[in-house]
Amino acid sequence: MTALLETRGVWQRFGGLVANSDVSISVGRGEIVGLIGPNGAGKSTLFNLIAGVLPPTQGSIWFDGEDVTRMPAAERCQRGVGRTFQVVKSFETMTVVDNVIVGALVRNTVMREARRKAHEVLEFTGLAARAGVLASDLVPAEKRRLEVARALATEPKLLLLDEVLTGLTPTEAQTGVALVRKVRDAGITVLMVEHVMEIVMPLVDRAIVLDLGKVLVEGKPADVVRDPKVISAYLGDRHAQSA
Amino acid sequence: MDKDFSSRRRRDLIIAAVLAAIAALVPLFVKDVYVQNIMILTLMYAALSQSWNILSGYCGQISLGHALYFGLGAYTTALLFMKFGVPPWFGMIAGGLISAAIAMALGYPCFRLGGHYFAIATIVIAEIALLLIQNWDWAGAALGIDIPVRGDSWLKFQFTRSKLPYFYFALVLACVAWFVTWWLEDSKWGFWWRAVKDNPQAAESLGVDVFNSKMGAAAVSAFLVAVGGSFYAQFVSYIDPESVMGFQFSLLMALPAVLGGIGTLWGPALGAVILIPLTELTRSYIGGSGRGVDLIVYGSLIILISLALPRGLVSLFSSRKGAAR
């Protein structure tokens, strides 16, 4: 069976800066995959390439058996790619439920159905009690949750989570982890970018470590954390690696 | 939630219907032509501002050049009528369609521009159109067009003996603009527009076609404003470029929505009902002495309201915030 998402030899250059070099990764159906790496490793760039914010300089991106390399973000969403933003981008002047309805409209053309779907998702993500509140009045952890809810309302096959667990209190992070599991149990594949390894390792089936724009190591979380290459990348001992 | 929501929508509709019915009865008791004139202008500005609000309030693309569409509506109707004898009703539709088409043609390059660059582009485009018309002899150039009066008739949309037909048309126009907003507010378009206004990148990630959202808003907005322009041409039966297409007029059109509550269902109407009579009254009672006192009062009011109530007058009705809720 083919992977749900695949990047084939993806490069991204910004002027002289190489953010991703020859990155080939794949995400299988039903997996939770963690994309980790130190700051400046190129995680966010790769994430944005997959979400369709910009096309790669070179290489191709395949989703669900289709070449989506040059497909704009909105169309990818229709194909089944949902995403959150690292810096939350709520629709601040809209209520929580209205935020989610925007997502639900991708698969529901009738307003009443979109609204029902939105309430369903709010129930699922534990935001139901906040449905009528303006998004600008939510606390930060709730805003993260709203990002997830909005993306889920688009009924994605693949959910891209950009540092949704970073910066939360331990209790909030735990609820977040539970939510991600719940999402996977609902049959949605998850690719999550996280900077802090400790949070994601217990959660993911597989981890891909990026460093200096390249895939450094890939494998089971337990193996990855013990890999000397990963340890030195995180400790900043780059000289040993780049040689 | 769902129940709250649909009952609020129904309540909005009922309130609007009651208000429209009351408005329709007012001329039966108020025979004063001066007052009727103010009411007609109020309704016209309510309609215009409501239409402006669709593009700028809901979709967040601040246009400071909507006088262009008003002028296009007025000129299309007046020219077709005067030069070719085409009844104003057709001119109205033609003006609306031409405006919508032009709004989309201009939107194509302009919607790539952000914030102030977009706003200034809208001013500049309207200003170019103004200068061109001022220099277009066939269309009356800077002097404008005196629309020939051919007697009272609904077909020619001219009424010399009574202002009432104009009043009722303006009322219908205001109601249509309100209703279109009400209807679109709870539609895919309404949600797309607000999403685009708040955060275009997030909107895109949720499958929103950002560009076409803006195009749709521009077309609807321009069409309705142009119909207002055609109405105005018939109502005053004399138009000149500066008064229908000037920059000031673009701002005046936006003002009721901004003061009433930008991006809200009730804001433009509320703003117009308070602002227009006040403008007209200060103009005739204080402005009569010449000397600009009316401008001082009017300007101070704008400053005060915009500073004290950034969400507009609708925020005074705290339980009801139109679209903001």
Next chain:
Amino acid sequence: MTTETIIQSLASGLLMGLLYGLIAVGLALIFGLMDVVNFAHGEFLMIAMYATFFLFAFFAIDPLLSAPLVAAALFVFGALIYLLIVRFAMRAKANAGMVQIFATFGLAIVMRGLAQLLFTPDYRSVTHSWLGGKTVSIAGIFLPEPQLVGALVSIAAFAGLYFFINRTDFGRALEATREDPGAVALVGIDKNRVFALGWGLGAALVGLSGAIMAVFFYIYPDVGASFALIAYVTVALGGFGSVFGAFAGGIVVGLVEATTALVLPPSLKSVGIYAVYLLVVFIRPRGLFGSM
């Protein structure tokens, strides 16, 4: 059309452009500092012109001498407007952009009304001055003295501004506030003071240009409107908030206006400016010198 005519009109376009830059730079400064577009900018110019006129009419002070006085008066005026109005507009929690546009638009209307009330709608002019109506001939090109001096003042003002922003403590505070208002508060700079001074400085520059404009332009309550639009285009053309961009934008506007006047009837001369603005932003959505 002879080569002389072309050179002649380009030269006067250049001079006028430098003046446009001076008129616009206050707008750019304020925008760069706090993201606010002052819709009463034209009215600032208008009162500067009136101030110059009255100093001339009552005290027979030549505009060239009164220019610093007018600039100083406008400085105070600009700072006051910030403290009394704009400061509150910036606090708006919702629709901040619209509140700023319409608060300053309301101010513009009030100022126009006041001008009508106090000065009457009559057209005034500085009937005789050291520069008015005189021309100099340089290499066969005739240049009107007011515009020539205006252009020189503009160049000097821009040089001074450049020095000021880069070399003085206040200039650096201005720059720092513009980059990160939050961080600036942490190091003990009072944001409001910097903004008030920024408004004062912006208005003072308009004051300077108003004094020169008064020499060769009629003065009436609505005079600001036409220059305001040119100023917005100038600032946007240069790239919002870029002080150097306003200088360059002004030159472009002046030259384009002069060129348009060569081919189109005078009443259409602004069309060229507007068309060039559109052309530039369609290609470079953030103006000539705007940073991405």
